Each structure stands twice: as structure tokens, then as C-alpha cells.
Amino acid sequence: MGIPLIQKYRIGRYILSKRLKGERRYPLVLMLEPLFQCNLACAGCGKIDYPSEILRKRLSVEQALGAVDECDAPVVSIPGGEPLIHKEMPRIVEGIIARKKFVYLCTNAILLAKKLGDYRPSPYLTFSVHLDGNRERHDESVCQEGVFDKAVAAIRKARDRDFRVNINCTLFQGEDPAEVADFFDFVTELGVEGITVSPGYSYERAPRHDVFLARSQSKQLFREVFRRGCRRRWPLSHSALFLDFLAGNQTYECTPWSNPTYNVFGWQKPCYLLADEGYAPTFKELMEETDWERYGTGRNPKCDNCMAHCGYEGSAVADTLLHPWKALGVSLRGPRTRGPMAPEVPIRYIREEFAARGAEVRIPVERITRSEPRVAVPPGAQR
Numbered sequence: 001m002g003i004p005l006i007q008k009y010r011i012g013r014y015i016l017s018k019r020l021k022g023e024r025r026y027p028l029v030l031m032l033e034p035l036f037q038c039n040l041a042c043a044g045c046g047k048i049d050y051p052s053e054i055l056r057k058r059l060s061v062e063q064a065l066g067a068v069d070e071c072d073a074p075v076v077s078i079p080g081g082e083p084l085i086h087k088e089m090p091r092i093v094e095g096i097i098a099r100k101k102f103v104y105l106c107t108n109a110i111l112l113a114k115k116l117g118d119y120r121p122s123p124y125l126t127f128s129v130h131l132d133g134n135r136e137r138h139d140e141s142v143c144q145e146g147v148f149d150k151a152v153a154a155i156r157k158a159r160d161r162d163f164r165v166n167i168n169c170t171l172f173q174g175e176d177p178a179e180v181a182d183f184f185d186f187v188t189e190l191g192v193e194g195i196t197v198s199p200g201y202s203y204e205r206a207p208r209h210d211v212f213l214a215r216s217q218s219k220q221l222f223r224e225v226f227r228r229g230c231r232r233r234w235p236l237s238h239s240a241l242f243l244d245f246l247a248g249n250q251t252y253e254c255t256p257w258s259n260p261t262y263n264v265f266g267w268q269k270p271c272y273l274l275a276d277e278g279y280a281p282t283f284k285e286l287m288e289e290t291d292w293e294r295y296g297t298g299r300n301p302k303c304d305n306c307m308a309h310c311g312y313e314g315s316a317v318a319d320t321l322l323h324p325w326k327a328l329g330v331s332l333r334g335p336r337t338r339g340p341m342a343p344e345v346p347i348r349y350i351r352e353e354f355a356a357r358g359a360e361v362r363i364p365v366e367r368i369t370r371s372e373p374r375v376a377v378p379p380g381a382q383r
Helices: 005-020 061-071 089-098 112-118 135-142 147-160 177-190 215-228 240-246 283-289 309-322 324-333 351-357
Strands: 029-032 075-078 102-107 125-130 164-171 194-199 261-263 266-268
Touching: 005 309, 029 061, 061 089, 061 283, 075 089, 089 102, 112 147, 125 147, 135 147, 147 164, 147 177, 164 177, 177 194, 177 215, 194 215, 194 240, 194 309, 215 240, 240 309, 240 324, 266 283, 309 324
Parallel strands: 029 075, 029 261, 075 102, 102 125, 125 164, 164 194
Antiparallel strands: 261 266
16 A cells, blocks of 8 residues: 555554544544645636635645644645645645644646755655546546646656655546556556545536546446456555445445645535535534534435545544454455445435425434445444
């Protein structure tokens, strides 16, 4: 897997300390979003559809580092927008590294080659480059020609300077599993340390809505991709059980608190992907006052097709701690790509009433029309 041993150790030690303290909800990754402005307008992005006065807003260095201290997660992911546009980003990254946090600085890499001199290689810093496939597929995804070549050139330059580099790949409608596998081969040979992959989330603010996958489509796609990679050594930056979940072999409920988001509006409820559910002024209030029961697949229609790592990696990690031998088995053999899939989480809302009231409406178990029984999930994944 594409996660260094020191990072696994530090995160494992952090999780163990939380569980020993009896904490039920705790963050694993802080999504620190310093701006929404970007130099691309991707078809599947829901972060850039704001008025110009919002797109001009920036988190200050003090605000950003204050959120890091307040949350105290062991990993900080810095998405956007395009973070390299932020003039104070080198100071923010330097401050996070000084706190011994692992930083994933997400970028489309258009500015990366130019900005590399502003940063120093560190085991705590990874440039997470957005690439959604090979040249034609990626440029189609970002709606601009030539971006793939710029990104690949920047990756090579960063690796030559001993920076850690990760690939952040989102899969959409119309993916060819063989092409995805070839792309994973390509970036592995390119020398990236990790590949982060997830099906795209259907943002309400996205310019297009015909690009997103349903859950059943996502599972089948990942099975086809993993089947082609059974003899290849892709450095996938995920837990074994999350990859098994993507392939339809695990039934998990979402743990949105495991990846809290802080941006120019404050602490975003409930997660990075839902931007219209309100904000909390402090991390403590986010954790204690958010109605977590209203969110997740089966609990909210907005979450119906979500399988993103920001919601489900935390669930997989919790399951790993509870069932280490199961996790080890999946890690050794890889995700299962044939046979029946695990049952889905049952639907617990009535869509029309949910929309009318703006709140979850519970329904008795006997009224659930799905035939599959509910599978138990680890306590750490329960809300």
C-alpha cells in the first residue's frame, strides 16, 4: 500500500489512544480548505460555483493553523479550489509540518513546477496531484486540453527533487476498466508513492450531473479494475478494507466526522462533500451539535450514491481495528472481484417527506423494501 510505515504507525498510535480514552467520534483527516478559487472549471466539481466575492476569500495563516490545532487530526489534507494560488500556502504548510502532522497538498499541478521552490522535501509533505486518467480522459474531466501533460511534467520534476507525490484520482461515468488499470500502471511507473481513488460524488453545485456513478455502477467498476490489477503492485493509498468496500464486499455506514472540513465559512456540516448543511463556529460544536443521524447512505437522499473515502475510509479503519485478521486476509489476497456483493445499508427515510420537512423521517424496519438483511458495522462506524 502507498502509505509509509511511519505514517501508519503515527496514525495507529493516535487511533489507539482515542479508543483507550473511550472516544466514540474523532477525526482522522482534517480537510483544510483555504480557498474555493481555482484555475480550472472541472465538470464534476462542486466547489467553484460561488460568487466572485466568495472566490476571493482566503483563510489566513493564523486561521488555518488554528483549525489544525483545534482539530488535532494526525493528517491534514489541503484541497480547494487550487491551494497553490494561495500566496501564504508555503507558511501554512511549514506550520503544519512543524506540528508533526502529515500534509497532503492537493493540486491540479498547473502551478506546481513553478511553485516547487517555495517548499522543502519532508516526510510530512506530499503533493497530491489530481489526475483522473490518461491524457484524453483527464483533459476531458478537467475540461481543458494540455493539463495532463503539464501535471506529468510537474510530477517528474517534483520526484527529481525528492518530494513525495501522490495521485488523487476520481472515477466517473463511462470509465473503461482496462484504461483505468493502464493508468494505474502508468503512474506507478512514473514513481508516485500513492494512488488515492474514489468514485465521484454528485455535487449539487457541479456544472454537470451526467458524469456521476451510482453505487452499483461504482462497485462493478472497481471489481473490474481490481481484477485487472490482481498481479500488479499499485501503491493504493487506502486501507485494505476500504478497497474491499469499493468492490462491494463490505457493508459500512458513513463516518463523516472522521474527515471534518474547515474553510472560509467555518466548520462545515457534516462533511467535505455537503456544502449546504450549515457551519459551526468551533470544532467542538461541530462534533457535539451536528445531528450525525441525518447523514449517510440510507439516512439522507443526498448521500444515496456516495462511496467517497472521506466518508468511508474511517469506517474501514474502525473495522480494521475490530477485525485485524479479516483486514490482513484482504490485504494479502486483495479485494474479492467475483461472487455476491455485500448487502446495502437499508433505506431509513421517505424521500418526499425528507424533502418537505428538511429532516430525516424514520420508517419501521418492516417497511424497508430491500430484500437484503442489514449487516452489522463496527461501533466506531455507528452514529
